[in-house]
Amino acid sequence: MMTKRSALLAGLGGICLQGCVAAAAIPVIAGAGSIVRSGVSGDDEAQAPEGTVIVAQPPAQAPSSDVPETAASAPYLATSAPAEAADAPTTPVAAAPPPAEPAVLTPPPAQEPIAQTRAASPAISEVEAAAQEALASIRAAEAERVSGMAPVPSAAATTGAQSDSTYAAIRSYTLQTLAGGIPLPSAQLADPSSLEPVRRECAGDPPTIVIDLDPAGDLAPISGPIAVNTGLGRVLAEMRARGVTIAWVTNRGAMDARAIRDRLVASGLDPEARDVVYVERYPGESKQSRRDTLAQNHCIIAMAGDERSDFDDLYNYLRDESGAQSLEPMLGAGWFLIDNPVGQ
Incomplete structure (x- = not known):
């Protein structure tokens, strides 16, 4: 009676072990490169079927060829474009010649601004005219004083x-x-x-x-x-x-x-x-x-x-x-x- 029970338990244990190993193998395949080891002790490790505990490791080149390459290339493109834009202004600055027009210009004669100012400013001509009139009046008064003739006052005066x-x-x-x-x-x-x-x-x-x-x-x-x-x-x-x-x-x-x-x-x-x-x-x-x-x-x-x-x-x-x-x-x-x- 005890012998049959022991044999039944041993069979159930093997089935359970295979299920556990299979369950452990699923994430390994899905993870593409992760290695999971299911540990069993004693006699149970020897009795486990060989196909269920061996998991093939994926090649080491796969991680670097898929994701990292794409991720690395993107920053390179982002940094290289501004560098080209920054270098662009250097070409026209270096190629622009200094302005030569101020060196060609010559100042006008000093007499021209004075003539233009007098022509454009009627106030100056009016002042000059008033000064000339006042001078003429002074000279006329002096002449009358010298000749002894007194001026005739106007009606307004x-x-x-x-x-x-x-x-x-x-x-x-x-x-x-x-x-x-x-x-x-x-x-x-x-x-x-x-x-x-x-x-x-x-x-x-x-x-x-x-x-x-x-x-x-x-x-x-x-x-x-x-x-x-x-x-x-x-x-x-x-x-x-x-x-x-x-x-x-x-x-x-x-x-x-x-x-x-x-x-x-x-x-x-x-x-x-x-x-x-x-x-x-x-x-x-x-x-x-x-x-x-x-x-x-x-x-x-x-x-x-x-x-x-x-x-x-x-x-x-x-x-x-x-x-x-x-x-x-x-x-x-x-x-x-x-x-x-x-x-x-």
Whole structure:
């Protein structure tokens, strides 16, 4: 009984051994070159069939010919291509000749740029022309001085001299009035209808100079060119520094107030836009009404304009101004006839 059992077990062991060796041989073949050894001990190794334990080893050249060759060739191609591209620029750099054109050019003569500059710059010719004109004037004046002939003043020069003289009279009278102390003499008539040069009385109100901006029979210009009135502007600047208020009167409406202000600034008469401008507050308002309103809290010590009605509206109702001859002493003593200060 025991003998049959032992024989059965031995047979089963051989079958199991063959199965194990076969199982071990499968990965060897699939791995293409891997050697696996199945170990058995004792008598079992001798009883195993010969075909199941011998595995043929693949040739050693197979690994280097398949995968490694492809892998090695790829990096070689990748590195060799940039090397050729890097070597490419060396050929044109070495072959490019140095530019010879600057060496061939010759500088132009020094006289040509000067001539071109003078021809292209009208400012230089204008300056030269002005210098020549000034030189000619100096020579003419010298010749007249030597010959004893005095030059005849032009109409514009005469008008300018008269204006400067009038501005000087305004300054002189104002300084004299301020030095007289309070009460200050007013430049307004106490009773215009009497045609008598009797002045109003002023309390200790701020001294004020009123200047009319409208030319005779017209309105103050608000456009067009305007000259800087340095003579009157200088006098008014001094008066402001002495505490005198400057007021301007015009029949322009409120919509033109800004334009009037800009014109005063541009002419130098009120460069800092500090003065008061009395425009027409409603249609038909008289300038006398505005002067009277100002006189309620100011002492009008001087008035300036280009016609007598700028001093009092009574002249607008006279058929003949000679009928108010009794008021002529006011001229130069509070009333001052001047050219329109903002005229063109």
